[in-house]
Amino acid sequence: MRASKLIVAAAALVMSYSVSAAHADEFPSKPVNVILPYPTGTGPDTVMRLVGDKLKGYWGQPVTIENKPGANYWSAVDAFKKGKPDGYTLFQTENWMIALQRHLFKKLPYDPDKDFSPVSPMFQANYFLTVAAGSPWKTVSDVISAAKAEDGQLTFGSSGVGGAMHMGAAKLQNATGIKLTHVPVKETPQIFVQIANGELSMAFGTASTAGPMLRGHKVKFIAIADKARNPNFPDVPTFAEAGGPADFVHKSWLALFAPQGTPKPIIDKINSDVTRALNEPDVKAKLASIGFTAWTSTPEELAGTLAEETRLMGEIAKSQNISLD
Known part of the structure; x- marks a missing residue:
């Protein structure tokens, strides 16, 4: 009886994944909306529009950019949370929101762990x-x-x-x-x-x-503030080289997220195509011209980076008594 139940459960899991994979093969069949908590013309907006144009070409579907700045990013988050977990609503944000805000406010209008599913890194900016x-x-x-x-x-x-x-x-x-x-x-x-x-x-x-x-x-x-020099500023030493703390790293990074529950095959497809776009020579050149570095990785590695950043930000906020409440 136990063995038969396991077989039925395994079959259901395989069927569920097969259905999700089929949906991924069909994705996207309509416009994809990306919500940004940044104004038009800012660095994140510029990069998202550049990548969005590439995705439009790959997918044959429009990629719309919805700018909702202000209110501690919360207006954008509210709009994002109304989206369905089907890949057609995405959210671009930075580590300071997704990893840090939970340590600055006693109560948030969103759950960083339950509302967001990591999809794809986009770029980093050195400090x-x-x-x-x-x-x-x-x-x-x-x-x-x-x-x-x-x-x-x-x-x-x-x-x-x-x-x-x-x-x-x-x-x-x-x-x-x-x-x-x-x-x-x-x-x-x-x-x-x-x-x-x-x-x-x-x-x-x-x-x-x-x-x-x-x-x-x-x-x-x-x-x-990095472990290695930036090729655009080869004469600027790292913190360690300049007599500072060893391995001192401080950078901003931005990434794409989907609503929790978005099928894994769809997340993987978006990740693959965003990675492809970020590796295009003209995209890399544009990012470099505004001081950014393309950052590509898997959803799993993005999740790991987010977890470590969340831990570190919590330690610093507590040690330095940083709060917005």
């Missing part, structure tokens, strides 16, 4: 420790020594509590034991103007956000 071009600091070691001597008087700019720039400095403080003063600045470009003018001591910036002031020789990159 650089940025100071004034005329600063005497040449290494991370110099900054750490100055911060210890000043005991909390050195400042760092960010675009807001719990954002990527804030968390970069929080990571640095956590790893070295130094104390810095956080200065939120509403407009991100203004942060680097204030660094150049001596109003702020430093910030974690990307090639995109700090680029204009860097090209104008008003600020400089002391180190890249």
